[in-house]
Amino acid sequence: MKRVTALILAIVVTITLFGCSQGSPQQINDLRNTTDGSLSFSDSGNSKESDSPDNDSNNSGTLGSSGSDSSSDESSNDSSDNLSDNPSDNPSVNPKGTLKVHFIDVGQADSILIQMPDNKSMLIDAGNNNDGDDVVSYIKSQGISKIDILVGTHPHEDHIGGMDTVIKSLDVGKVYMPKVSHNTKTFEDVLLAVKSKGLKVSTAQAGVVLDAGSSVKAEMLAPNGNSYKSLNNYSAVIKITFGNTSFLFTGDAEKESEIEMLEKGYNLKSTVLKVGHHGSTTSTSSEFLKAVAPVYAVISSGAGNDYGHPHQEILSRLAQANIKIYRTDESGTIIASSDGSTVSFDKAASSVKVEASPETKKQKAESPAETKTRENPPEEKTQLSSSSNNTERNTKTVYITKSGSKYHKDGCRYLSKSKIPISLSEALERNYTPCSVCGGS
Ligand SMILES: [Zn+2]
Numbered sequence: 001m002k003r004v005t006a007l008i009l010a011i012v013v014t015i016t017l018f019g020c021s022q023g024s025p026q027q028i029n030d031l032r033n034t035t036d037g038s039l040s041f042s043d044s045g046n047s048k049e050s051d052s053p054d055n056d057s058n059n060s061g062t063l064g065s066s067g068s069d070s071s072s073d074e075s076s077n078d079s080s081d082n083l084s085d086n087p088s089d090n091p092s093v094n095p096k097g098t099l100k101v102h103f104i105d106v107g108q109a110d111s112i113l114i115q116m117p118d119n120k121s122m123l124i125d126a127g128n129n130n131d132g133d134d135v136v137s138y139i140k141s142q143g144i145s146k147i148d149i150l151v152g153t154h155p156h157e158d159h160i161g162g163m164d165t166v167i168k169s170l171d172v173g174k175v176y177m178p179k180v181s182h183n184t185k186t187f188e189d190v191l192l193a194v195k196s197k198g199l200k201v202s203t204a205q206a207g208v209v210l211d212a213g214s215s216v217k218a219e220m221l222a223p224n225g226n227s228y229k230s231l232n233n234y235s236a237v238i239k240i241t242f243g244n245t246s247f248l249f250t251g252d253a254e255k256e257s258e259i260e261m262l263e264k265g266y267n268l269k270s271t272v273l274k275v276g277h278h279g280s281t282t283s284t285s286s287e288f289l290k291a292v293a294p295v296y297a298v299i300s301s302g303a304g305n306d307y308g309h310p311h312q313e314i315l316s317r318l319a320q321a322n323i324k325i326y327r328t329d330e331s332g333t334i335i336a337s338s339d340g341s342t343v344s345f346d347k348a349a350s351s352v353k354v355e356a357s358p359e360t361k362k363q364k365a366e367s368p369a370e371t372k373t374r375e376n377p378p379e380e381k382t383q384l385s386s387s388s389n390n391t392e393r394n395t396k397t398v399y400i401t402k403s404g405s406k407y408h409k410d411g412c413r414y415l416s417k418s419k420i421p422i423s424l425s426e427a428l429e430r431n432y433t434p435c436s437v438c439g440g441s
């Protein structure tokens with residue numbers, strides 16, 4: 001215990017050299033213990049994992065590093081696995097079974113339980129400190145006694161608070177956390193629980209492939225960097241693909257991380273988006289949302305929380321893109337199930353009227369390229385359940401492709417065999433633009 005505190009204090013002292021304010025996140029100063037392996041962040045030990053190509057540069061950029069031991073250690077593990085530009089382009093052909101995702105109601109916090117089709121289970125975050133017992137009972141109520149993969153997206157209390165209880169109460173396979181420390185008792189408790197179970201913390205970072213069974217593809221798309229001002233940007237972002245459906249879990253990743261994921265060229269397109277940072281305006285930037293283009297969005301937040309999450313601007317952005325919104329603050333625990341071709345929810349989508357915020361209006365004005373493609377100016381008021389406004393746009397059918405950003409008219413030579421019919425209105429709202437050859441209509 002004392003040794004742990006001393007270690008963490010040492011890190012804090014080191015990071016003050018970099019002029020960061022109290023509580024600022026910093027790279028963890030290689031907590032790997034060379035003698036007894038007690039407190040550790042391990043990048044090795046599982047051949048299923050592949051480090052990102054940027055692994056070496058990540059390590060060399062480690063702040064406060066007192067030596068190069070970690071990079072030499074890890075470079076040996078640097079496989080030739082190249083995280084492809086579109087790491088999710090290879091969903092299993094014949095999906096069998098059900099992927100079940102439980103967005104557990106933990107108030108103003110995150111905790112997501114995922115039951116893989118092959119019966120493996122993953123827990124992403126575990127709510128606040130007080131939520132640990134509830135999360136454990138919920139998991140047990142689902143007949144689960146082992147969490148194969150436990151991810152603490154980033155060290156904020158509303159994500160890792162209950163993790164120590166989960167680790168102590170359940171059988172746990174692998175633990176993943178980003179390589180950053182946080183000088184709190186909550187963080188220390190998690191590390192101590194990990195140690196007491198004889199486990200190690202594997203580094204959560206872009207390029208890690210998780211062993212979640214052969215029916216799914218589970219991979220990390222962030223963090224892509226190793227030095228952020230906001231602890232939220234260290235958030236592990238996980239994409240799970242099952243058949244033709246996919247889920248993107250973003251933790252509290254903010255715009256900075258979203259841009260990095262876009263720049264990396266990852267295939268972000270997902271059926272369901274766990275909206276970043278409880279629906280705060282720090283996250284879910286228009287560009288990111290356009291790339292993810294989800295059909296459904298789930299927001300985990302607490303009713304009447306101090307931060308005003310989810311922010312109106314984000315709700316409007318989602319609503320205007322015709323994305324169905326599910327909120328734990330309204331519905332409690334939400335369960336999404338996928339059979340590999342469709343995703344269904346056990347709760348009704350949010351039916352709150354959404355009004356465009358001033359910021360949204362301003363952004364529209366500032367992006368003429370986007371508004372130019374719209375036949376009609378977008379309505380300022382959007383009601384989620386309403387789909388009968390503007391009949392022409394709603395009934396006119398255009399065609400999109402799985403990966404393209406343009407819409408086409410039927411018969412366009414740029415349209416691939418796997419054309420997807422969609423209403424013009426939906427195409428516009430999902431930010432598709434007309435094909436330059438056929439004009440789209
Ligand atoms: Zn959070």
Ligand SMILES: [Zn+2]
Pocket residue numbers: 154156231232252
């Ligand atoms: Zn956070």
